[in-house]
Amino acid sequence: MKGCDGSVLLDGSAAGPSEKSAIPNLTLRKQAFKIVDDLRRRVHKECGRIVSCSDIVALSARDSVFLTGGPDYAVPLGRRDGLNFATEADTFANLVGPSANTTTVLVRFAAKKLDTVDSVALSGGHTIGISHCPAFTDRLYPTQDPTMDKTFANKLKVVCPAADTNSTTDLDIRSPNKFDNKYFVDLMNRQGLFTSDQDLYTDKRTRGIVTDFAVDQELFFEKFAIAMVKMGQVDLLTGTQGEIRANCSVRNSDNYMLLKEVVELEVEEMGLSMF
Ligand code: HEM
Known part of the structure; x- marks a missing residue:
């Protein structure tokens, strides 16, 4: 952990x-x-x-x-x-919880020696996979998050008709099973699933990075790989520490x-x- x-x-x-x-x-x-x-x-x-x-x-x-x-x-x-x-x-x-804003995301990632570009690139891991409703229904009920696209919100309400259903939906509506930069295009269209995703486009410190990744997949891939290697080296045990x-x-x-x-x-x- x-x-x-x-x-x-x-x-x-x-x-x-x-x-x-x-x-x-x-x-x-x-x-x-x-x-x-x-x-x-x-x-x-x-x-x-x-x-x-x-x-x-x-x-x-x-x-x-x-x-x-x-x-x-x-x-x-x-x-x-x-x-x-x-x-x-x-x-x-x-x-970091899915309801966290960008400040919390950046502070928590910085505590692991991951900078702002790393944080945005790693959030791009949400280009694949699914989420259960409770991770984002706070953005639908009781009031709808104004930063969420209305058509997207209505679709999510069909999947998660109540605040606590256990159904699932895709993290990246454009290409849920493909590792690409469409997650960042989602954010630019206010179709990010979690607050922690969408706020990266609202916050001035990270908005430019989201846009850069949305228009340049190679750049995203390059920064993602660097950040994964960095994240994979957080608080390691090596040599005779720990065990196999x-x-x-x-x-x-x-x-x-x-x-x-x-x-x-x-x-x-x-x-x-x-x-
Ligand atoms: C701001 C930090 C992050 C937050 C708040 C966050 C939050 C979440 C949440 C709530 C889910 C859905 C869990 C569920 O209901 O099933 C999820 C899924 C996922 N996350 Fe993250 N996550 C973060 C960072 C990351 C990072 C750094 C990566 C990888 C680089 C990542 C990759 C994934 C993937 C692939 C899934 C889909 C899992 C599946 O399909 O079962 N996340 N994340």
Whole structure:
């Protein structure tokens, strides 16, 4: 949560809830966690336990961007997985909510050493994917946000007829499954889904960057790649810090299967039988 240490992958423990079960992360897709551990299993089968879950997440993000039409970029590797659970309070303190304005977005990103251009470029990650209604219905009910295009708002009201429905809609109405610069065209047409998106076009500090990205996809791709590499280096564990998890959702010290494997190996090395 505080950095790229794979803490969001950890299941909760008897000691308490984890970052994964904190409210803002409940919409993270279960399938994504399965895919990360499936990749981990395949990599470890080929190479042994030398690639961390946090590196696998960074590489998966890179490949998802490229495979949906975005830029290809090199990802520095060598991250280690964290041993600490992030608390729910850590999660709220470090994440930006969808109702945040540009000032909050810039302050929170700056705390991670990401500048204004990085913040706008990374928000462009909303060029793909979906959102559940509760993340934006505050812009529809009880009063409609005047910065939202009226036709767009009416369409959203059909998808989310009440303030609390759990339906979903696309983040980028122009090209929801393609990694391109249309998200910035959406913002210029007042069709950004979240306040945190739309306010980037309202705020004078970021408006010019939104326009630049809307008219120049190559520029957006270049700045996005730079910002992803920077974000992927926030508060890293390297060298002998942390560990390489044998299951991305469990710390090795809590992993009974790993313990059994290690004991079996030691017994085998000693030429003994377990039975
Ligand atoms: C200002 C910072 C950000 C805020 C407030 C924010 C907020 C959100 C919210 C509320 C959702 C919808 C979750 C749901 O209801 O299912 C979402 C989805 C998404 N966000 Fe962000 N986000 C931010 C930054 C980022 C960044 C930096 C990236 C990547 C570079 C990103 C990529 C995505 C993607 C790909 C989805 C779609 C997930 C899916 O389809 O399941 N977001 N974001």
